[in-house]
Amino acid sequence: MNTSSKPFVIIGMEATSMGHEWSPSTSADDEVIERARKGDLEAFKRLVFAYDRGLRMFAVRVVGNERTDDVLQETYLKAFRALKRRRGPNASVPGWFYRIVYNTCLDDVRRARRAPEEQLDISVEVVDQGTGPEETAMNRVALSNALAKLAPEYRAAVVLVDALGFQYAEAARILGLRRGTLASRLNHARTSLRRSLREYDTRAPS
Amino acid sequence: MLHTRSTRDDEIGAALRTLPVPPHSPDFFSRLETALESGSPPSKSPRGARGRARPILALAVTATLAAAAGAVATATVQAASDNSANRNAGAVNSSSVTTFEPSEDWNMILTTVDPSIPQDVAVVWVANVLFASEESTTGFPVNTIRNLPSDGIVMTVIGPREYTGETTFPAAKLPLTIDQGFCSSDEYETQPAPHVSKCLIDMMVGDKLLNVTVWFGTNVPSAALYEQANEELARLLIPEEI
Secondary structure: OEOOOOOHHHHHHHHHHOOOOOOOOOOOOHHHHHHHHOOEHHHHHHHHHHHHHHHHHHHHHHHOHHHHHHHHHHHHHHHHHHHOOOOOOHHHHHHHHHHHHHHHHHHHHHHHHHOHHHOOOOOOOOOOOOOOOHHHHHHHHHHHHHHHOOOHHHHHHHHHHHHOOOOHHHHHHHHOOOHHHHHHHHHHHHHHHHHHHHHHHHHOOO | OOOOOOOOOHHHHHHHHHOOOOOOOOOHHHHHHHHHHHOOOOOOOHHHOOOOOOOOOOOOOOHHHHHHHOOOOOEEEEEOOOOOOOHHHOOEEOOOOOEEOOOOOOEEEEEOOOOOOOOOOOEEEEEOOOOOHHHHHOOOOHHHHHOOOOOOEEEEEEEEEEOOOOOOOOEOOOOOOHHHOEEEOOOOOOOOOOOOEEEEEEEEEOOEEEEEEEEEOOOOOOHHHHHHHHHHHOOEEEEOOO
């Protein structure tokens, strides 16, 4: 294993400063994946760099802000260990990462359910970032509330497909569902989100 | 064969993408690097450290904004998928809130939206069907119950809560079972739909009252349906200290 490397924190800073876009189409090249598969830690960090933004966005919506760091740490460690045994085309590596993070999220949710005093908080710390009018921030509050009312499995479905842009087939593979089940969950999640947002609209002062 | 096209809801997707994604904790990558190099489990983030008491409702928005929006948390919906839940746990619960560890494919809603019930009294619903989507913001899952299929079950649990009435109720024997309750079917008062039967299990837990109602989508529940309901009742977790 190659463990000589730059401090990892630099990668995190790069990820932020470069405004790296989260998207399932974001991918590392084959050479990096092959090196990571052989245990090259530096190459693995580059994979993390390539996928972290989207995985983080996904995990935040499923388990909440406070749990996301730990879920992602666990995800990356699992992925690093499992990558060398992984079979399948490199093109499916992003989906493979999402599947690991989803399963890790569900494990976390289950642990929280077994310890009800540790209820998950999937709220979003909504602050006015100065990017729009107050109403925009309030809309985010309403959306955050609506999302929080959905079960984690439903949040995962709607975030993967609608926010992250995965095709149904890939999203179904990630979530371990049939396409029909995925479609049903999406329908439920979208209906619920739309209703909540409409309720907000009707309550909001004109 | 069901065909599902990959349709995307761009409006919802765009809205979801406006939600902020908080940055990593400052030591995120250094902790990860240490874990990767050593192969040992990553140390826990101080941010996500467990053990703190958390509000049961999963919604906590920045107070000022929440107040400004006039929209505070009312309910949280959870779909269970935990095969490994401890079936023998269904008695007392170290937390202060009544809840379930529902079986796989059962769904749960914790809610405080019924204005007739004090906010500090737990209200939890579970069902082996999906709750009607609007029910998470209502006080009672009436639409889900009215539309129960013949193998459908909904349970509603209120309490334990202070009780000062004159009616006496038996002490709860945990885990609760259907045969501890009083069942009604076929044209009983307040029947939500002609095909729906119910069993009331009102029990005292200590000096507090626990109301459990089990709704079936048939007036003649089978033994298998009762068994399924009992299995789920065994997953009810009642606060240890009430």
